[in-house]
Each structure stands twice: as C-alpha cells, then as structure tokens.
Amino acid sequence: xxxxxxxxxxxxxxxxxxxxxxxxxxxxxxxxxxxxxxxxxxxxxxxxxxxxxxxxxxxxxxxxxxxxxxxxxxxxxxxxxxxxxxxxxxxxxxxxxxxxxxxxxxxxxxxxxxxxxxxxxxxxxxxxxxxxxxxxxxxxxxxxxxxxxxxxxxxxxxxx
Numbered sequence: 001x002x003x004x005x006x007x008x009x010x011x012x013x014x015x016x017x018x019x020x021x022x023x024x025x026x027x028x029x030x031x032x033x034x035x036x037x038x039x040x041x042x043x044x045x046x047x048x049x050x051x052x053x054x055x056x057x058x059x060x061x062x063x064x065x066x067x068x069x070x071x072x073x074x075x076x077x078x079x080x081x082x083x084x085x086x087x088x089x090x091x092x093x094x095x096x097x098x099x100x101x102x103x104x105x106x107x108x109x110x111x112x113x114x115x116x117x118x119x120x121x122x123x124x125x126x127x128x129x130x131x132x133x134x135x136x137x138x139x140x141x142x143x144x145x146x147x148x149x150x151x152x153x154x155x156x157x158x159x160x
Contacts, residue, residue, distance in 0.1 A: 002030045004091050006061065008098035009042045009080045014117060014148060016048045018141035024097065024120070025057060027129050034061040036083035061087050071106050088112040117142065118154045125158060135159070 005028055012035060015021040025033055035043075035052075040060050043052055052058060063083050074082065081103040088094040089112055096107055096114045104114045115123070121138065124130040130138070135158055142148035150158065 001093060003028060003093050003095045004034060005030055006034045006036065006084050006088050006091075006094060006096045007039065008084045008096065008100060008103065009039045009078075010099040011097040011117060012039060012052075013043055013046065013048055014099070014142060014146045016043070016051045017145045018138065019051070020138060020141070021055065023124070023130070023138075027120070027124055027127075028095070032057050032059045034059045034087070036061050036063065036080060036087055038079040038083040042078075042080050063087055063090075069110065071109055073102065073106050074110075077103055077106065085110060085112055117148065118150060118158070121158055122154075132159070 005024065012021070015024060021033070025031070035058055037060060040052070043049065063086055069086070074085070077085070081098065081100055084096055084098065085103065085107045088096045088107065089110055094112065096112050097120065098104055098107070098114055099116045104116065107114050121130070121135060125132070125135050139150065139155070139158055
C-alpha cells in the first residue's frame with residue numbers, strides 16, 4: 001500500500017521552483033500529493049501559485065477540527081507546519097515531507113514519519129530511482145533556484 005504524502009511549504013516550494021515535484025509522486029508511487037490549506041495559502045502568496053495550481057494531482061487537505069497537541073513546542077510552529085503534522089497524525093500510513101528541523105523533531109515525538117530533501121534524494125539514489133547525473137542536476141537546481149544548502153557530508157554522499 002502506498003503512503004499518503006503530505007507536503008510542508010518549504011519542501012513543496014523547493015520542488016516547485018525546480019519543476020521536479022512530480023518526482024515525489026513518482027518515487028512514492030502515489031497518484032496525489034496532499035497539501036494542507038495553510039501551506040497552500042502560504043505558497044499562494046508567492047510567484048509559485050500558477051505552477052502549483054496547474055498540478056491536477058495536488059489535493060488540498062482540510063483539517064476538520066484541530067485537536068489539542070500536548071507537545072509544548074507545537075505552538076511555536078507556523079500554521080502550515082501545525083496543519084501538516086495534525087493531518088499526518090490523523091491519517092494512517094502518512095509521510096510528511098518537510099525541511100523544518102523543529103517541525104520534524106516535534107512530528108517524530110508525535111509519531112509522524114518525516115522526510116527532508118537530503119533524505120528524499122538519498123533514497124532516490126540508493127533505490128536507483130534517480131541516476132547520478134539526475135541527482136547532480138537536482139542538487140544544482142536546488143542550490144541555484146532555492147538557495148538550498150546541503151551539508152558537506154550529505155553533498156558528498158549524493159554526488160559520489
């Protein structure tokens with residue numbers, strides 16, 4: 001069974017900027033990617049909205065009722081991270097794609113599985129889903145168009 005994939009704004013915008021969001025859908029073998037309303041609103045304030053709106057396989061996910069979260073750090077997260085974590089908690093078999101370290105730590109404490117950009121790319125490489133030239137192309141595009149900075153050791157693993 002394929003996981004349900006939720007995207008946070010940072011991961012979503014990075015892959016929209018390099019026009020490679022389809023890789024997430026294809027790698028995980030899902031027909032749709034889910035974006036919380038707050039994340040959609042956040043991205044809609046940028047020039048990326050036309051790219052996002054054009055993707056018919058993006059599903060906007062609504063949080064029916066926000067349940068209280070007992071983690072004291074949860075309230076310090078942005079609305080998008082909060083909704084993404086809550087939706088992920090409420091949906092069995094979920095994977096949350098986010099680069100926010102604090103959000104990932106809180107999500108893990110709440111039982112939500114997360115993946116960041118380096119982990120996603122390393123998984124694509126290890127599985128043979130993406131070739132080394134394609135990984136290099138994505139890394140270069142993320143650095144150029146999203147100003148994404150990989151740690152030196154991660155960059156070495158990706159490009160070797």
